[in-house]
Amino acid sequence: xxxxxxxxxxxxxxxxxxxxxxxxxxxxxxxxxxxxxxxxxxxxxxxxxxxxxxxxxxxxxxxxxxxxxxxxxxxxxxxxxxxxxxxxxxxxxxxxxxxxxxxxxxxxxxxxxxxxxxxxxxxxxxxxxxxxxxxxxxxxxxxxxxxxxxxxxxxxxxxxxxxxxxxxxxxxxxxxxxxxxxxxxxxxxxxxxxxxxxxxxxxxxxxxxxxxxxxxxxxxxxxxxxxxxx
Amino acid sequence: xxxxxxxxxxxxxxxxxxxxxxxxxxxxxxxxxxxxxxxxxxxxxxxxxxxxxxxxxxxxxxxxxxxxxxxxxxxxxxxxxxxxxxxxxxxxxxxxxxxxxxxxxxxxxxxxxxxxxxxxxxxxxxxxxxxxxxxxxxxxxxxxxxxxxxxxxxxxxxxxxxxxxxxxxxxxxxxxxxxxxxxxxxxxxxxxxxxxxxxxxxxxxxxxxxxxxxxxxxxxxxxxxxxx
Numbered sequence: 001x002x003x004x005x006x007x008x009x010x011x012x013x014x015x016x017x018x019x020x021x022x023x024x025x026x027x028x029x030x031x032x033x034x035x036x037x038x039x040x041x042x043x044x045x046x047x048x049x050x051x052x053x054x055x056x057x058x059x060x061x062x063x064x065x066x067x068x069x070x071x072x073x074x075x076x077x078x079x080x081x082x083x084x085x086x087x088x089x090x091x092x093x094x095x096x097x098x099x100x101x102x103x104x105x106x107x108x109x110x111x112x113x114x115x116x117x118x119x120x121x122x123x124x125x126x127x128x129x130x131x132x133x134x135x136x137x138x139x140x141x142x143x144x145x146x147x148x149x150x151x152x153x154x155x156x157x158x159x160x161x162x163x164x165x166x167x168x169x170x171x172x173x174x175x176x177x178x179x180x181x182x183x184x185x186x187x188x189x190x191x192x193x194x195x196x197x198x199x200x201x202x203x204x205x206x207x208x209x210x211x212x213x214x215x216x217x218x219x220x221x222x223x224x225x226x227x228x229x230x
Numbered sequence: 231x232x233x234x235x236x237x238x239x240x241x242x243x244x245x246x247x248x249x250x251x252x253x254x255x256x257x258x259x260x261x262x263x264x265x266x267x268x269x270x271x272x273x274x275x276x277x278x279x280x281x282x283x284x285x286x287x288x289x290x291x292x293x294x295x296x297x298x299x300x301x302x303x304x305x306x307x308x309x310x311x312x313x314x315x316x317x318x319x320x321x322x323x324x325x326x327x328x329x330x331x332x333x334x335x336x337x338x339x340x341x342x343x344x345x346x347x348x349x350x351x352x353x354x355x356x357x358x359x360x361x362x363x364x365x366x367x368x369x370x371x372x373x374x375x376x377x378x379x380x381x382x383x384x385x386x387x388x389x390x391x392x393x394x395x396x397x398x399x400x401x402x403x404x405x406x407x408x409x410x411x412x413x414x415x416x417x418x419x420x421x422x423x424x425x426x427x428x429x430x431x432x433x434x435x436x437x438x439x440x441x442x443x444x445x446x447x448x449x450x451x452x453x454x455x456x457x458x
Contacts, residue, residue: 010234017241037257040264046389047271053445054278061285068292075293079301082289084453086308089446091373094454125350133376133388137451147311148373151358160358175451211454219307224362224401226306227318227438 091147091215095138097175099210100182102127105169107199117198119168121154127172128152130191134184136174138212142166145215162217169201178206279443286314310363313372313442317363319401321437322408324352327395329426344427346379349396352429353377355417359410361400363439367392370442387442395428404433 068078087093104127106118124141131139139146144161151160158165174181185192185204192202293302309315328343353371356364364371369390378385383393400407411418411431421427 007234010238014234014238014241017238017245037260037264040261040268043389044264044268044271047268047275050389050444051271051275051278053447054275054282056447057282057445058278058285061282061289065285065289065292068289072295072297075295076298076301078289079293079298079305083301083305083308086305086312086314088448088451088453089314090308090311092308092311095448095451096454097448097450097452099450121354122347122351125354126347129346129350129376129378132374133378133385135374135388137374137448139373146373148313148364148371148375149311149357149361150373151354153354153358175448177450212451219311221307221310221317221319221362223319223321223403224310224317224439225319226310227316 090219091138091145092219094211094214095175096209096211097137098178098206098208099136099173099175100131100178100185100204100206101210102172102174102185103169103201103203104172104195105201108201117200119159119170119200121152121159123195123200124152124159124170124172126191127185130184131172131174131176131181134176134180136176136181139172139174140212141172142170143213145213147215162215173210173212175210175212178208182206275443282445283441312446313370314446316439316441317401318436318438319362320404321361321399321401321434322356322404322411323432323434323437324356324398324400324411325395325428325430325432326352326398326421327428329428344379344394344396346377346384348421348425348427349377349384349398351417352398352411352421355410356398356400356402356407359402359407361402361407363402364398364400365439366396366398368440370440372442372446387444399434399437399439401437401439408433 064078064082068075084093088095104119104123106115128139128141128146141152141161144150144164144166146161150162153160155165158167159170160166182204184190187193192204195202290302306315310317326344326349349366353364353366366377366384366386369375369386369392372387375387376385380391383391384396385391408431410416413419418429418431421429
């Protein structure tokens with residue numbers, strides 16, 4: 001009798017082991033490593049892209065450097081072109097290129113500023129964030145160029161951008177790959193769909209020539225100083 | 231009985247071998263191979279990055295003539311905004327961590343972890359309070375920097391993955407930034423009291439923020455009205 005129990009017990013343990021065994025084999029293969037592998041592949045691609053960009057920078061700077069060594073006139077000319085290039089990146093120059101135009105307005109028939117589903121600063125911030133994630137190179141909201149320190153913030157009943165008041169309808173311009181920018185916003189269950197579900201009027205159109213104005217504020221740094229190394 | 235024990239032993243052995251074999255399966259090898267590639271790609275990138283910094287410094291040293299001073303001052307300003315150079319100055323350090331609230335059964339745990347929009351809101355508040363230059367976990371924030379939640383980490387500048395706790399450093403007037411964050415009903419209040427997110431704000435006499443690691447050359451945008 002007790003022998004039977006023993007066998008029963010052993011069989012039970014065996015069954016458990018078998019089950020465990022089965023689960024391990026099932027788990028290992030598809031899920032975990034696949035995600036990691038694709039994550040790493042994406043990282044690899046991005047790093048390579050960065051290196052290509054930096055390589056171009058090196059070439060450009062080497063050319064500039066050898067010319068700047070020639071004399072005062074050349075040095076001045078090169079410095080001017082460096083300033084021009086940095087100005088484009090810093091946002092103090094108007095830029096143009098292909099991109100998208102996003103218009104967003106409060107739900108129809110809701111002229112008043114209040115309402116749960118009127119367009120809020122965070123809706124605009126999320127749109128900007130999405131565009132940035134998809135590689136937008138320059139952006140503006142209602143004519144205000146977005147630079148690294150631009151806030152989009154509800155102050156009273158208006159939204160401020162670069163400390164300037166903006167009013168609906170809002171128009172966001174972004175330069176970048178138009179198809180990618182558009183689909184990142186209009187993807188199913190994406191941001192635009194959510195905003196539309198809330199009753200807001202949103203249109204996204206791409207254009208092969210978007211012009212984005214320069215930053216109009218001053219770029220004075222009172223606290224930040226260039227560090228020696230970093 | 232003996233037979234059963236034997237069988238059991240066999241199973242255990244198989245189990246043991248299986249876990250050892252895991253290391254040798256193709257997916258794992260793939261990950262190892264890719265990790266090695268990523269590592270060498272990163273070294274390559276860093277090498278070019280250093281070369282760029284070197285060349286910029288050299289360009290600075292060959293353009294020291296007195297007449298070029300106004301141009302150089304302009305360039306220095308634009309470079310800071312463009313994220314091309316590291317900066318230092320007084321400011322604040324804000325660290326954010328997931329909620330320590332004990333969840334009640336049925337509550338959605340997702341509501342109590344830090345989301346990208348929380349980080350966005352803190353950054354936005356700092357900008358409104360006059361932050362001049364910012365970074366998150368040492369990653370320089372540019373006009374084009376997104377903040378995106380991917381699992382337990384956030385992605386910044388397309389490929390930089392940073393993990394909690396998230397530490398935001400900002401150069402600017404410390405007291406203005408601190409009072410903007412800590413305003414009653416403000417960002418810190420909402421995050422802390424409503425969602426239980428752990429937020430600490432520290433005033434710093436000096437913070438140093440690195441330059442952006444990567445190229446900032448545009449591929450789509452060009453100067454308006456300039457040549458094609």
